Amino acid sequence: LAKTTQPISMDSYEGQEVNITCSHNNIATNDYITWYQQFPSQGPRFIIQGYKTKVTNEVASLFIPADRKSSTLSLPRVSLSDTAVYYCLVGDMKNTGFQKLVFGTGTRLLVSP
């Protein structure tokens, strides 16, 4: 599973757009990029997944450049309820097996009024 690097923490204010970047320099051809969100005292929750270019859903957008060595999770107009830890994962579970799934320590986002 490709190792990922994320900022430990980020601060923002309500209504702002937040971009969290994840570096994965040794990403493999078959690897997908997945982001999870975790609120205090809850289990992680799937946000978005992508392979290349841009993916958008009702919660966030995921931008992946052509070389796929990094990705950016974009949260539009954050609110206080977006305060959480965000995890970037990279891997192809079918080929590498679930044993190597590693969440890392994630990025702690704090949204203030």
Added chain:
Amino acid sequence: DAEITQSPRHKITETGRQVTLACHQTWNHNNMFWYRQDLGHGLRLIHYSYGVHDTNKGEVSDGYSVSRSNTEDLPLTLESAASSQTSVYFCASSPRMERDTQYFGPGTRLTVL
């Protein structure tokens, strides 16, 4: 609605005792996982299962065991609890054909005194 539940939500036990944490999902997912989460370590995989009667060791499996006798349940047993096993435990499940997307339970906070 389909869901994944864990019980108990909180447990205090003593060193050396056997403890079993329950995980039950109603999605009929083939894959189930157990993680532990400690400050500074993110989530670490303990054991996982691809289906009934299948179990596999994860990154931190020593001192833990699981069994899968049906699709819905994957209980996690600590054979002889140690203080180092004080942690928050999360169970997760995923469908066979879905890439990386795991659905997490609410967690069990275990304290070993």
